[in-house]
Every structure is written in structure tokens, then in C-alpha cells.
Amino acid sequence: MASRMSEHTARAILSIASEPGDEKLGALIGEHGASQALEMIKSGQVSGAVVKRVREVMESKALEGAMTRLTNCGGRFIIPSDDEWPALLDDLDTSAPVGLWLKGTANLKVVTEKSLAVVGARASTAYGERMASEVGALAGQADVCVVSGAAYGIDAAAHRGALATDGYTIAVLACGVDVAYPAAHAGLLSRISESGLIISEAPPQGKPHKRRFLVRNRLIATLAQSTVVIEAALRSGSLSTANWANALGRDVWGIPGPVTSATSAGVHAGIRDGVMNIVTELCDVTSRFNTEPKIQNDLQDPLQIAVLKIIGTNQASTETLISKITQASDGNIDVHEIHSALAILELRGLVERTATGWRCR
Amino acid sequence: MASRMSEHTARAILSIASEPGDEKLGALIGEHGASQALEMIKSGQVSGAVVKRVREVMESKALEGAMTRLTNCGGRFIIPSDDEWPALLDDLDTSAPVGLWLKGTANLKVVTEKSLAVVGARASTAYGERMASEVGALAGQADVCVVSGAAYGIDAAAHRGALATDGYTIAVLACGVDVAYPAAHAGLLSRISESGLIISEAPPQGKPHKRRFLVRNRLIATLAQSTVVIEAALRSGSLSTANWANALGRDVWGIPGPVTSATSAGVHAGIRDGVMNIVTELCDVTSRFNTEPKIQNDLQDPLQIAVLKIIGTNQASTETLISKITQASDGNIDVHEIHSALAILELRGLVERTATGWRCR
Numbered sequence: 001m002a003s004r005m006s007e008h009t010a011r012a013i014l015s016i017a018s019e020p021g022d023e024k025l026g027a028l029i030g031e032h033g034a035s036q037a038l039e040m041i042k043s044g045q046v047s048g049a050v051v052k053r054v055r056e057v058m059e060s061k062a063l064e065g066a067m068t069r070l071t072n073c074g075g076r077f078i079i080p081s082d083d084e085w086p087a088l089l090d091d092l093d094t095s096a097p098v099g100l101w102l103k104g105t106a107n108l109k110v111v112t113e114k115s116l117a118v119v120g121a122r123a124s125t126a127y128g129e130r131m132a133s134e135v136g137a138l139a140g141q142a143d144v145c146v147v148s149g150a151a152y153g154i155d156a157a158a159h160r161g162a163l164a165t166d167g168y169t170i171a172v173l174a175c176g177v178d179v180a181y182p183a184a185h186a187g188l189l190s191r192i193s194e195s196g197l198i199i200s201e202a203p204p205q206g207k208p209h210k211r212r213f214l215v216r217n218r219l220i221a222t223l224a225q226s227t228v229v230i231e232a233a234l235r236s237g238s239l240s241t242a243n244w245a246n247a248l249g250r251d252v253w254g255i256p257g258p259v260t261s262a263t264s265a266g267v268h269a270g271i272r273d274g275v276m277n278i279v280t281e282l283c284d285v286t287s288r289f290n291t292e293p294k295i296q297n298d299l300q301d302p303l304q305i306a307v308l309k310i311i312g313t314n315q316a317s318t319e320t321l322i323s324k325i326t327q328a329s330d331g332n333i334d335v336h337e338i339h340s341a342l343a344i345l346e347l348r349g350l351v352e353r354t355a356t357g358w359r360c361r
Numbered sequence: 362m363a364s365r366m367s368e369h370t371a372r373a374i375l376s377i378a379s380e381p382g383d384e385k386l387g388a389l390i391g392e393h394g395a396s397q398a399l400e401m402i403k404s405g406q407v408s409g410a411v412v413k414r415v416r417e418v419m420e421s422k423a424l425e426g427a428m429t430r431l432t433n434c435g436g437r438f439i440i441p442s443d444d445e446w447p448a449l450l451d452d453l454d455t456s457a458p459v460g461l462w463l464k465g466t467a468n469l470k471v472v473t474e475k476s477l478a479v480v481g482a483r484a485s486t487a488y489g490e491r492m493a494s495e496v497g498a499l500a501g502q503a504d505v506c507v508v509s510g511a512a513y514g515i516d517a518a519a520h521r522g523a524l525a526t527d528g529y530t531i532a533v534l535a536c537g538v539d540v541a542y543p544a545a546h547a548g549l550l551s552r553i554s555e556s557g558l559i560i561s562e563a564p565p566q567g568k569p570h571k572r573r574f575l576v577r578n579r580l581i582a583t584l585a586q587s588t589v590v591i592e593a594a595l596r597s598g599s600l601s602t603a604n605w606a607n608a609l610g611r612d613v614w615g616i617p618g619p620v621t622s623a624t625s626a627g628v629h630a631g632i633r634d635g636v637m638n639i640v641t642e643l644c645d646v647t648s649r650f651n652t653e654p655k656i657q658n659d660l661q662d663p664l665q666i667a668v669l670k671i672i673g674t675n676q677a678s679t680e681t682l683i684s685k686i687t688q689a690s691d692g693n694i695d696v697h698e699i700h701s702a703l704a705i706l707e708l709r710g711l712v713e714r715t716a717t718g719w720r721c722r
Contacts, residue, residue: 127619256617256629258488259640268617268641271632278639279620280629 009063010034011079011099012203014041016062017053018098020201020215025050026094034079034098069204073178074193075103086112091248092222097201103177104170104197106145111168111196114289115145117224117245119217119238120154121231121263128231128263131255132157133164134282135228140167142286147172147224149216150185150192154230154238159192169196170223174216176206214240221245228253228285229276232266239266239275246275251288255279303333303341308350308360317357318342370424371395372440372460373564375402377423378414379459381562381576386411387455395440395459430565434539435554436464447473452609453583458562464538465531465558467506472529472557475650476506478585478606480578480599481515482592482624489592489624492616493518494525495643496589501528503647508533508585510577511546511553515591515599520553530557531584535577537567575601582606589614589646590637593627600627600636607636612649616640664694664702669711669721678718679703 005013011034018025028037028046040046041054057063070077078084079099086109089096102108116139118132136158139146146162148155150171162169169192173181177198180186189198201219202212217240221227227245229252232238245252254276257264270276279285303325310316310324322338342358345351351358366374372395379386389398389407401407402415418424431438439445440460447470450457463469477500479493497519500507507523509516511532523530530553534542538559541547550559562580563573578601582588588606590613593599606613615637618625631637640646664686671677671685683699703719706712712719 131620255620256625256632256639257619259492259616259618259643264617265641268639271617272639272641278617278629278633280626280633282620 005035005038007034007081008077008079008099010038012066012077013054013057013063014038014050015077015098015101015201016066016203017057018050020097020212021095021218022050023094024048025098026096029098030094066203066205069176069178070101073103073204075101075177075204077101078108084109086223088112088222088224092218095218097219099201101177101200101203102197103199104193105195106168106170106197108170108197108199111145111170112147112223114143115147115170115224116285116289117147117220117227117241118154118158119148119220119227119229119232119241120158121233121236121238122151122153122155123233123263124153124157124231125257125261125263127257127261128154128255129157131282132230133161135230135255135285136161136163136167136169137165138282138286140165140169142289143167144286144289145170145196145224147220149173149220150181150189150198152182152184156185156188158230159188163191163195166195171196171198172216172220172223173198173200173208174202174212175208176200176202176204178204179206179208181208213237217241218244221250222248224250226251226253226285226288228255228279229267229270230255231257231261231263232270233262234266234269236266239270242270242275252276253279253285255282301341301344303337304345307338307341307345311351311358311360313360315354315357315359320357366396366399368395368442369438369440369460371399373427373438374399374415374418374424376438376459376462376562377427377564378418379411381458381573382456382579383411384455385409386459387457390459391455427564427566430537430539431462434464434565436462436538436565438462439469445470447584449473449583449585453579456579458580460562462538462561462564463558464560465554466556467529467531467558469531469558469560472506472531473508473584475504476508476531476585477646477650478508478581478588478602478611479515479519480509480581480588480590480593480602481519482594482597482599483512483514483516484594484624485514485518485592486618486622486624488618488622489515489616490518492643493591494522496591496616496646497522497524497528497530498526499643499647501526501530503650504528505647505650506531506557506585508581510534510581511542511550511559513543513545517546517549519591520549524552524556527556532557532559533577533581533584534559534561534569535563535573536569537561537563537565539565540567540569542569574598578602579605582611583609585611587612587614587646587649589616589640590628590631591616592618592622592624593631594623595627595630597627600631603631603636613637614640614646616643662702662705664698665706668699668702668706672712672719672721674721676715676718676720681718 132154140162145168147170148158159169171192175181221241221244254267254271271278493515501523506529508531509519520530532553536542582605615628615632632639
């Protein structure tokens with residue numbers, strides 16, 4: 001390569017060649033930029049295992065392969081200079097991701113403006129899964145994005161709770177975004193990427209190594225303002241997520257359970273040790289976002305409020321609505337806006353179509 | 362009455378004439394002694410409702426009646442100068458009981474040297490009752506006396522857990538010690554008084570007023586080094602006990618439960634507010650008593666250890682045991698001691714009889 005490589009390409013190569021959380025590499029990139037850092041590694045100005053790996057990647061078709069797979073699954077690769085890169089990740093300093101592999105329709109920066117990490121046991125109880133599902137739904141209703149790991153048990157229940165309320169949810173994987181892991185969650189992952197995001201520090205086809213799970217937990221904690229632990233045995237990986245969240249100054253919540261339940265023991269220990277705040281009501285976990293449920297937010301729109309008032313306890317035809325509102329607004333609100341307001345109110349379940357027009361639900 | 366009344370009699374009259382927790386009366390007694398305080402009240406040197414009540418009691422047969430009922434139920438009345446009066450009660454200062462009406466075989470001062478108050482909801486769940494019963498049993502096994510209120514739910518389960526392990530337990534009543542309240546617990550109260558104690562600030566036949574329950578809670582908290590709350594709704598009376606215990610500088614523990622359980626909400630709030638420490642394992646609640654369970658204590662007895670060693674993994678006849686041990690001790694341990702050791706080991710479930718002798722369990 002004659003000309004200097006773009007930061008995107010350099011970071012993609014470094015992401016493929018390194019393991020997530022490599023602080024030495026992070027410091028080098030921080031000082032020189034990724035393109036220059038790559039040159040320095042390639043030319044042997046720095047030492048370490050990364051030198052051999054970078055040369056291997058650059059001498060092979062690894063980058064092209066990863067990019068082809070990424071394109072095939074409809075994914076993208078983002079780096080810190082991209083608009084979509086969330087400032088939350090800056091908290092990781094030199095251990096921040098070199099870049100992120102993404103798949104899905106949501107914008108990572110936008111959805112993580114209000115986000116809640118939900119973590120917990122894979123071998124969860126029915127109680128824990130119910131709580132995870134309810135927390136996911138509460139977050140979804142409050143426009144808070146649920147960040148989790150798509151694992152069995154608590155993770156899956158939390159994602160599903162968010163999806164059930166049309167909420168945003170992010171699955172952070174230890175493997176490539178084109179790998180369904182666990183395989184049984186292929187359908188869940190597909191639903192997540194339709195409205196939310198699947199993200200990973202590992203390139204497409206990356207395998208879920210044990211070490212990657214631990215580093216992945218750190219990423220889950222980083223991508224949310226608050227973390228809630230729902231069932232975790234003593235020494236569970238979820239507790240490492242809680243510790244990361246705590247170290248990053250995030251809110252950390254723990255949902256208590258029966259004292260005899262082994263899957264609640266880690267949560268109770270976290271509460272005892274001051275790592276977590278005890279959840280006394282499920283809505284505690286979304287309280288910091290200071291938001292009312294979506295329905296209330298929507299009703300801050302004056303047009304929607306006006307439409308609901310006109311329909312009132314009776315019915316109203318679309319014609320009546322349009323005539324009354326255009327009149328009241330001196331023609332400033334047009335027919336298209338009124339149709340939009342009706343569509344949103346219908347979507348939210350606040351109004352429904354009748355044979356002759358609309359009624360409130 | 363010509364001669365000055367004894368402190369016992371004076372305190373009995375004052376106990377009958379006053380309501381528990383009367384701080385003005387407590388201060389008067391503290392300054393002048395009960396006998397002198399009674400004279401001052403009788404002669405109208407002090408004001409208040411207690412003057413009329415004291416005169417009524419002294420002009421009636423109320424004292425004789427109470428004492429006859431006390432004798433008939435095998436009870437006793439103790440005052441601060443009695444050996445049996447526990448120093449724990451001094452923490453109540455002027456609101457300390459004027460005297461205590463007791464029924465039962467245990468010595469109040471001795472059994473409260475290591476005591477655990479167990480309080481909680483009357484409308485408890487199966488989970489809460491199981492926990493209360495296990496805590497009662499753990500305390501019993503650790504020679505820690507269980508102090509509770511003999512109410513339905515948590516109280517009864519805690520008393521029963523203690524009784525099941527031959528532990529001491531105290532029922533603190535809001536009514537007289539000769540009143541079975543609740544009536545359905547007449548049998549339980551009878552079992553408690555056989556090995557432990559029923560105590561009250563109210564005289565025999567005293568009725569359980571609402572105010573007396575609150576003052577009773579304070580007495581429960583005072584009579585134990587630690588208090589554990591097992592299930593309490595928000596604004597439950599058990600939380601008043603926890604607050605008293607906290608104010609008195611006692612350890613206060615809360616056993617968590619499902620976050621959705623209304624009967625655990627008060628406990629979770631107490632943990633959140635720092636009134637209670639979260640229990641992560643049931644044995645936390647007896648940890649401050651720094652005791653091993655009885656079984657371990659018993660095994661510090663060299664003779665019992667020797668007996669267990671001889672029986673080992675096989676069986677041993679009583680004759681063999683006696684012969685080996687008398688030989689090893691040069692005749693210093695006699696047959697009766699060996700039989701006693703075997704009886705205790707059998708009671709503890711460590712050995713069992715076979716057709717030909719004994720084997721370890």
C-alpha cells in the first residue's frame with residue numbers, strides 16, 4: 001500500500017488482528033492515530049504478539065473476507081470519528097474498542113442516549129426471567145434501550161421484553177455479528193437487528209472465546225447509563241459486568257430474590273457490598289431516565305392532544321377532525337399532519353378506526 | 362398501709378395502674394424509687410391520669426387479683442433490682458418497664474445473654490414462614506434465644522423452629538401472660554412456657570390494646586442483641602421493631618424476597634434506607650454470636666469425641682465401648698458418664714442404636 005491508509009481501514013485491520021481490550025494498542029492508537037499505529041506495528045517499531053497478527057492479516061485476505069461477510073449480512077464497521085460512535089465509550093480510555101462491528105437498523109449513538117444494561121444468569125429461574133422480561137418491557141415503554149448479551153436466561157428475557165413493547169434493544173456479542181450464538185437464538189437475534197442492533201468488537205465470523213465474554217461484559221456496562229443485575233450466582237460473569245459498571249460510575253441495581261436461591265446469592269452479596277442498589281420496585285431501574293412512558297411523551301405533542309380532545313368520548317370522522325383542526329389552527333396544520341397524528345395515536349393504541357371514523361380506546 | 366411499701370409491691374401497683382412506656386412515670390421512679398414515687402402519686406404531689414388510676418388500684422383488690430392470677434398460672438413478677446432482670450432493658454432509660462410479668466422455666470437474664478428477635482408479617486407467605494422456621498432452628502442450634510411476639514405467621518414459625526431444636530424462645534405479649542392471644546396459639550404458648558418464657562409489661566388478664574402492641578415491639582427489640590425482619594409490608598409493625606432495634610444500636614437484619622412480593626417490600630425498603638443489613642445467608646443472623654452449632658460444641662467434649670472415634674465407621678457394642686473407655690481412662694470415666702455421652706450423641710443424631718450396639722449416622 002503506497003498511500004497512507006484510511007483510519008477506517010486501519011482500525012478494521014487492527015480490530016481483526018487484536019483482541020478486544022488491548023490497552024497497549026489502545027495507547028498507541030491514542031497517541032499516533034490508527035493509520036500511523038498500524039505502520040509502526042507493521043514495520044516492527046513496537047513489539048508484541050500484535051506484530052505477527054497484523055502482518056498475517058495484511059498479507060492475507062482477512063480484511064476483504066471480513067468486509068465481504070459484513071456487507072453480506074447488511075452490517076457496518078464504525079470508529080470513534082463516526083457520528084454514530086457513542087461518547088459513553090470514551091469512558092474506557094485506552095481499553096475502548098478499536099472499532100465496532102454493527103448489524104441492525106438503529107443508530108448506536110441515538111439509542112444509547114438512554115440505555116439500561118440488563119444482565120444475569122443463563123441458568124435463571126422462572127422468577128428471574130419474569131423480572132427480566134418486565135424490566136425489558138418497562139424500559140421499552142420508557143424509550144430506554146435495553147443492552148444485553150443475547151445469552152440464555154435473563155439476557156433473552158430482557159431482549160424479548162423490550163421487543164414486545166416495540167422498544168430498542170442491543171445485543172452485544174462475544175462473537176461476530178454474523179454468528180448466531182447461541183444458535184437457538186438465531187430468531188431472537190434476527191428480530192433484534194430488525195429494529196435494534198447487534199454489535200461486537202470481534203469481526204464477522206469471530207468465535208466466542210472465553211476471554212471475549214469477559215471483555216464483552218465490560219462493553220455492555222459501558223454502553224448504558226445504568227445496569228441492573230437480575231439473578232447471578234456468586235462469581236457469576238454478571239457480577240463482573242456490575243463491577244465494570246460501578247467502576248465506570250454508572251448506576252448499578254440488583255433485584256433481590258429469595259435468600260435461599262443460589263441464583264440470587266450474587267445479587268444479595270453485591271447489595272451487601274455496596275456494589276449495587278437494591279431494587280425495591282421494578283420502576284426504580286428506569287427512574288434515573290426521568291421519563292414517563294411513551295404514551296405520556298407522545299401526548300406532549302399539541303396536535304395529538306387536540307385530536308384526542310376532539311374525538312373525546314364519542315367518535316369523530318376523519319373529515320370532522322380535519323375541518324376542526326385546520327379551522328382552529330387557521331390552516332397552519334395541514335391534512336397530512338393530521339393523518340400522521342392519527343397514525344401515531346393508532347400505533348400507540350390510543351385511538352382505533354371505526355366504520356365511520358375514529359374513537360378513543 | 363402504715364409501713365413503707367416494698368419496691369416489688371410498689372412496682373406491681375404502678376405496673377397495673379400505668380400503661381407501658383410512660384416516660385414521666387419512669388423518670389419519677391428513677392429519681393425517687395418506686396415506693397416513694399407511689400406515695401407521691403397517691404398524695405397528689407404529681408399530676409396526670411396515673412393519679413386516679415393508682416388510687417383506683419390501691420382502693421380495689423386489683424393487686425391481690427393480679428397476684429392470685431399470677432400464682433395460679435405459675436408466673437412471677439420481676440423488677441430491676443432482681444437478679445433475673447437483664448441489663449439490656451437499661452437501654453430503655455425512663456421508658457424501661459416498671460416491672461415484668463413472667464411465666465416459664467427459663468431465666469430471663471441468662472437466656473437473653475445471646476438472643477435474636479425474629480419479627481415479621483402475620484400475613485406471611487410460605488417462603489417467609491419457611492425462612493422464619495429455619496432462622497428459629499439455626500438460633501436454637503447455636504444456643505441463641507429466639508425472641509418474638511407469638512403472633513400468626515412469622516412469629517409462630519420462628520418460635521416453632523426454636524422449639525424444634527430444643528432452643529430457648531421467649532414470647533413477648535401485649536396482653537397478660539395468662540391470656541392466650543391469639544387463642545389459636547394456646548398450645549404454642551404452653552410449649553414456649555415449658556422450656557422458655559412468656560413475658561409482658563401488662564398484668565395478668567391484661568387486654569391486648571393496639572397501643573400495647575407498639576410498646577411491645579420496642580420490648581422485643583430491646584431484649585435481643587440482633588433483630589431479623591422476615592417479610593414485612595410497607596408500614597408494617599415489624600418495621601417499628603426494626604427501627605427501635607436500630608435506635609438502640611442493635612444489629613438489624615432483613616431477609617430479602619422476590620421484589621414483586623408485597624410482604625417483602627418493607628424489608629427491601631429497610632435495606633435500601635440502611636435500617637437493615639441484607640441477609641445473604643441465613644447463618645448471617647447468628648454470626649455475631651460467634652458460636653458454632655450445638656453439635657460442634659458438643660464435640661468439644663473429649664468423652665463424646667472418644668466414643669465417636671471408637672464406633673468409627675463400624676458398629677460397637679455398649680460393652681466394648683465401656684471396656685475400651687474405662688481402660689483408656691484408667692477407670693476415671695465411669696459407666697454412667699459413658700451412657701450419658703451416648704444418650705447425648707443419640708439425641709444429636711450423631712449415633713443410633715443397632716440390634717447389637719451403636720453405629721455412627
